[in-house]
Amino acid sequence: MRIKYSLPIVFFVALVIIEKENNIISRVSGKLALKQTPQTPVQPSRSAGAPAERDVSVPSVGKLSSAFTLMKRRLENYSDDQPASLEAAPPAPRPPQPIRRHILLLATTRTGSSFVGEFFNQQVDNMFYLYEPLWHVEKTLTLETGGTNATAAAKAYRDVLRQLFLCDFSLLESFIDPLPVDHVTASLFRRESSSSLCGEAVCGPFVKGVFERYHCRNRRCGPLNLTAASEACLRKEHRAIKSVRVRQLETLRPLAEDPRLDVKFIQLVRDPRAVLASRMVAFAAKYNNWKQWAKNRDMPIDDDDEVKKLKSNCNSIRTSAEVGLRRPAWLRGRYMLVRYEDVARFPVRKAAEMYRFTGIPFAPQVKAWILKSTRASEETGGIYSTQKNSSQQVEKWRFRLPFEIVQVVQKVCGPTLKLFGYKFVTSEEMLTDKSISLIEDFW
Numbered sequence: 015m016r017i018k019y020s021l022p023i024v025f026f027v028a029l030v031i032i033e034k035e036n037n038i039i040s041r042v043s044g045k046l047a048l049k050q051t052p053q054t055p056v057q058p059s060r061s062a063g064a065p066a067e068r069d070v071s072v073p074s075v076g077k078l079s080s081a082f083t084l085m086k087r088r089l090e091n092y093s094d095d096q097p098a099s100l101e102a103a104p105p106a107p108r109p110p111q112p113i114r115r116h117i118l119l120l121a122t123t124r125t126g127s128s129f130v131g132e133f134f135n136q137q138v139d140n141m142f143y144l145y146e147p148l149w150h151v152e153k154t155l156t157l158e159t160g161g162t163n164a165t166a167a168a169k170a171y172r173d174v175l176r177q178l179f180l181c182d183f184s185l186l187e188s189f190i191d192p193l194p195v196d197h198v199t200a201s202l203f204r205r206e207s208s209s210s211l212c213g214e215a216v217c218g219p220f221v222k223g224v225f226e227r228y229h230c231r232n233r234r235c236g237p238l239n240l241t242a243a244s245e246a247c248l249r250k251e252h253r254a255i256k257s258v259r260v261r262q263l264e265t266l267r268p269l270a271e272d273p274r275l276d277v278k279f280i281q282l283v284r285d286p287r288a289v290l291a292s293r294m295v296a297f298a299a300k301y302n303n304w305k306q307w308a309k310n311r312d313m314p315i316d317d318d319d320e321v322k323k324l325k326s327n328c329n330s331i332r333t334s335a336e337v338g339l340r341r342p343a344w345l346r347g348r349y350m351l352v353r354y355e356d357v358a359r360f361p362v363r364k365a366a367e368m369y370r371f372t373g374i375p376f377a378p379q380v381k382a383w384i385l386k387s388t389r390a391s392e393e394t395g396g397i398y399s400t401q402k403n404s405s406q407q408v409e410k411w412r413f414r415l416p417f418e419i420v421q422v423v424q425k426v427c428g429p430t431l432k433l434f435g436y437k438f439v440t441s442e443e444m445l446t447d448k449s450i451s452l453i454e455d456f457w
């Protein structure tokens with residue numbers, strides 16, 4: 015029965031593509047359906063089915079018409095996503111749709127993700143960029159133990175990200191503390207790190223007496239109006255979000271498969287030894303145990319909680335990357351792995367590669383920003399400079415982390431180091447010998 019219908023259906027699909035006017039389609043489909051009726055008798059073999067099925071087997075003109083309307087709509091959705099798959103069909107006379115990309119920069123803390131996020135934040139003309147919106151979600155979902163329920167958090171992260179990519183802030187709002195009033199909040203985490211949230215369109219009048227902790231730096235704005243932010247978002251061509259909170263890439267699969275989105279995942283990784291060294295400085299209180307071990311040149315035991323945490327972090331980063339590198343169908347063309355060390359050494363080249371991957375032109379102002387931020391140390395620098403020569407930063411950890419700690423990291427994060435091409439050091443001398451690079455070049 016299906017096969018019998020498929021020929022006329024294919025014919026109609028072609029018609030649907032050629033004829034955009036609904037009234038023409040129903041007129042033509044009405045004529046054809048009438049002609050066809052005598053050729054499609056009820057098949058006795060199918061009569062085992064319920065009477066309702068038999069009704070379906072002799073569809074009325076009206077039913078056919080509505081079926082074709084539905085198919086036409088489906089087809090529109092389908093061709094939006096995969097224009098190439100309709101090559102065989104005649105070109106559809108529809109206006110060219112702007113390609114809208116949804117970039118998700120996935121990282122962990124101290125991997126240079128704020129810097130890499132700027133590559134997209136600086137593309138002010140056509141990019142709506144959000145910096146760590148999931149901070150609010152994590153904070154709300156943090157349990158008394160200090161951690162989160164990974165399953166519940168993963169689902170909340172995914173749902174919030176999906177809405178934000180569609181410029182809908184409502185779910186995120188429910189996680190902001192205190193709750194926004196009339197969609198206005200003075201508490202959005204790091205608002206100032208997102209130029210989209212400090213732009214003209216989103217910068218409301220300054221309100222005296224309202225304290226905004228993360229206030230815009232470039233101008234004085236009132237508290238953030240999320241309705242205005244949403245409107246600004248809808249006007250931008252592309253959207254980018256940076257997050258250090260998603261633990262498993264796999265949990266974001268529904269985003270990759272959502273027909274409303276065209277998601278590009280960029281996973282940023284860094285040598286776990288360097289990450290640990292950096293966290294011991296940045297999050298000194300949390301890393302007190304590590305600092306003690308480093309100071310005393312002790313080696314913590316394998317089942318110490320801190321060591322287990324490190325191992326679990328390394329494993330989740332590696333597992334995500336393994337999923338991406340395996341290139342399953344749902345991720346094809348949607349995953350890029352980037353090492354911090356490569357970004358630090360070749361920032362412009364890597365930024366250009368990222369833009370090529372996303373299919374968005376690499377704007378000159380982004381390139382100019384990168385050059386300014388990576389090169390300025392000597393000229394404008396001194397100790398007051400916030401701009402670092404990022405090449406120099408890459409190897410600094412080798413003089414900060416004692417060999418004992420390095421050995422522990424290599425032991426628990428071994429497979430992660432191997433996967434990303436970070437060489438093991440086998441002696442104290444090798445650790446501090448700068449003529450030996452620890453970064454393999456197979457990328």
Ligand SMILES: *[C@@H]1O[C@H](CO)[C@@H](O)[C@H](O)[C@H]1NC(C)=O
Nearest residue numbers: 084085087088089091273274
């Ligand atoms: C097409 O996509 C829109 C959202 O983009 C959705 O609302 C609509 O139901 C879809 N149509 C069909 C027939 O799947």
Ligand SMILES: *[C@@H]1O[C@H](CO)[C@@H](O)[C@H](O)[C@H]1NC(C)=O
Nearest residue numbers: 157162163164165166167169
């Ligand atoms: C975590 O959350 C999920 C879903 O919300 C729930 O089914 C599960 O029991 C929770 N697990 C723990 C350990 O609380």
Ligand SMILES: *[C@@H]1O[C@H](CO)[C@@H](O)[C@H](O)[C@H]1NC(C)=O
Nearest residue numbers: 196198218239240241242245
């Ligand atoms: C927020 O912005 C929207 C749209 O720009 C506007 O209609 C609304 O009045 C603003 N809300 C407040 C409380 O200012």
Ligand SMILES: *[C@@H]1O[C@H](CO)[C@@H](O)[C@H](O)[C@H]1NC(C)=O
Nearest residue numbers: 388389390391403404405406
């Ligand atoms: C950064 O410093 C290194 C070592 O001092 C130097 O070789 C490199 O050229 C500098 N990079 C830039 C972009 O200036």
